[in-house]
Amino acid sequence: MQNKMVVSDIEREFIDLYKENRSMFEAKTSAPVNEVRKSGIRDFERLGIPGKKDENYKNTPLQPIFRNGYRKYIEQKMVEFNLANVFQCDIPTLDTHMVLLVNGFFDKKNGDFLKELPSGIIIGSLAAASHEYPELFEKHYGKYASHKDGLVALNSAFAQDGIFLYVPEGSVYKKPIQIVNLVMAKEDIMVQHRNLIIVEKNAEAGVIICDHAMTPYKFLTNSVTEIYTAENAFFDYVRVQNEHNNGVQFSHIFVNQEANSNMTSNIMTLHGGVVRNNVNVLLNGEGAENNSYGLYLVDRKQHVDNYIYIDHAKPNCISNQLYKGVLDDSATGAFNGRILVRKDSQKTHAFQANNNILLTDNAKINTKPQLEIYADDVKCSHGATVGQLDGEALFYMRSRGIPEKEARLIMMFAFAHEIIGNVKTEALLNRINDLVDKRLKGELSPCDNCAMKCY
């Protein structure tokens, strides 16, 4: 990576802010986190915010976003709200354990900083856990999130809290754990939380993450999540991004999978102004399997950019990527699917597909597969489609009495279902079906969950 010579005002502001608050940050978290923090600021100083020339951010220019001048939310303030009144994302028929992040900080309203669930699972605040379990942090924290991307380095520098989840060896937890991620403030703010998820050998667990913006201000979230799945572990990651048109999300997920582990991610973007999802998966042990699914339903001027990178570092691994999107109005999107099969990673199976429906002439999608294959005994495939709704199928339905609008919805829903159908928990599947159905009908307002109903 090249040294960056010029530091912009925006970058300077971050660096200064870091220097001023460094001791506060360091008091919040333990040594292993603070070590990563140091390299974070160094790397950020060197890399800065990815610029126009950065190939990876070509489709999502960052500078104009940062120029908005968000206040950096670096000190937790108690936000008064009544959980039950304000927030209705809970999945009624679903028995989950729920934890809450408010503006990037663990919120005690819904439980202790650290809580032990049946079967020894530990869930709670990252800051608290860093003091309580330094050896786990020593081993895992900052080990998977690479600072190649200046935004990730920035998060490492500023990270103070987030969610910590530990699933001990052999423990099987069938109830999903729900992580609700709220941003709510009466001004434009930027938050940067950090999550660490460790699923030990032969363990099995799943999380549902719901992202919501609760007040109609401009929000910028730059979050990093590290996920480690040990041998034979099984982990299910479902994410529902449902912010509003003023919300910007940069979400960096780093997954390290050991031998025979199985991880599925399912990222559904229902609402958001600008959303960038980076999913980086390292298949680091033979027999590991990764499924990366994604769905994006965007309209108006929304922008969604998904960047998926699967590194087949060991032989005999399987990866499936399937991302699908429906883009309406002047919405724009990008999909970058990168697959790296290293020289000795024989018997790799790697599949990738990205399918898009553009509902208008103004909607746009950039889709780009990148395959780098250095082994010879591999099965790889990739394909991308961009199209409209099938006119013949629409006519067929209409000729049976189904109104055009309904027929279009049925088709979009069928298109989306290929992704939603991968959600394994039935109650959650029903809830997501319902959300997507409402979203497609235009009945899901981004502020559905907001008491202010301001839009």
Place this chain on the structure above:
Amino acid sequence: MNSMLSIKDLRASIEDKEILKGITLEVKEGEVHAIMGPNGSGKSTLASLVAGKELADVTGGSITYLGKNLFDLNPEERSKAGIFLGFQYPTEIPGVTMVNFLKTALNEHRKHKGLEPLSAKDFLKLLREKKDMVEIDSKLTNRSVNAGFSGGEKKKNEIFQMAMLEPKLAILDETDSGLDIDALKIVANGVNKLKRKDNATIIITHYQRLLDYIIPDYVHVLFDGRIVKSGGKELALKLEEKGYEWIRNQVNGN
């Protein structure tokens, strides 16, 4: 008998090529009409215009259905008014199950008639009844609409949908093509069972065989965008025997 469908001097073009060159056809309640004619003569184009497909541009003439100008109705309204097209090439709709599709369609029809949606139980009962009637494989209704159906299964599925929706005017576009003998009888049987005094059927076919089972009141020959000959069922026999050469000669004045 009341008039059901009245087509007058209908002209239509696809990409500036005139496909229908002045079609006049009168169908009354209780009648069965057969339309025959060589490939490319415009049979499917005519059928799709009645169903409301915007494939061909209408350049002249009119279609009146139960006294209404059909061009004022969109495809779904035509369906709810009782028009049914059995497609020559039924469309595959991956991801949309037959059950969901039929339930939505049926309930739209019911809504139009001011009826409540069918309960899940009643819907399944009806589904079973009609499935038995057209002897369609039970598993097909759990699959996506026509997706991966064999040619014959797709055709049977059209009749099944017709049985579910009980149209007033059914236009069956080569529903007999690709059917085995048994399936042909089942389809014919289905059509006959659904026949009432106040509905009508237009059968587009190349083979007189189907007309052994469904006896038409009229047989029309569509040739190069025009109905050049109409007659009784004996006309179908004559076509089977002699082909279209004699028609071509007559049209060309030889």
